[in-house]
Amino acid sequence: DADVTQTPRNRITKTGKRIMLECSQTKGHDRMYWYRQDPGLGLQLIYYSFDVKDINKGEISDGYSVSRQAQAKFSLSLESAIPNQTALYFCATSDSNPGTGELFFGEGSRLTVL
C-alpha cells in the first residue's frame, strides 16, 4: 500500500460544484501539503499544515480551503469549482525531524471542471 494515499484519483465535475480531495498518510509525518501542477508551471503550493492546529496559506490559496482532521489526514476543498481549477493535485508529507524539507508525494488527483 502507498504511504501517501489520495482519493479520488480522477474526478470530473461541473462549474459551481463543491469538491473535496482527501489525503491520508501512514508515514507518521507531522507536516502535510497540497500542491497543484499545471503544464509548464511546475508545482504551486496551495496550503500546508505543520500539525493538526497549524494551517497556512500557500502561494495560490484563493478558491481553496483545507481541513487537517488528524495528523494522518489532510483534505482539500473547492467550495465552488471553476474551469481554471482543472489541474493535477498532489498531497505531500514531510518530517520536521530531520527537517530537511524532503517531500513524499501521493499519486495525484486529476480534477476536470467543465
Add this chain to the structure above:
Amino acid sequence: AQSVTQLDSQVPVFEEAPVELRCNYSSSVSVYLFWYVQYPNQGLQLLLKYLSGSTLVESINGFEAEFNKSQTSFHLRKPSVHISDTAEYFCAVSDMGGYQKVTFGTGTKLQVIP
C-alpha cells in the same frame, strides 16, 4: 525569498547518449537541494538530494548531481540514458530555516529517443 530556474522545458536525447539537465537557484539563506522525477501518470519521487558533505551526490539508477555554491547550480547528469529514463524532472530547494520552505522549478521533460 528563493527561486529555482530550469531553463530547458524539454530535452530530447538519443538512447545511450549523455544528458545534463540544468538547475540554478537563488536564495538569501543556505539551502538543501533536491531532484524529483515524475514518470508518466505517477506522482513525484525523490531522485537524489544534497544536504551536506560531498558536493557530488548519486542516485541508484546512475544519475548524479553536483552542488556548485559559487554558481548556485545543481545540474543533473547521466552518462548514458535509457528509454526508461523518459520522465519529467523537477529541481527543488528548501531553506535551512525553521520552516524548510520548498520551492520547485518548472520542470524539464526528458524524452529518450530509441
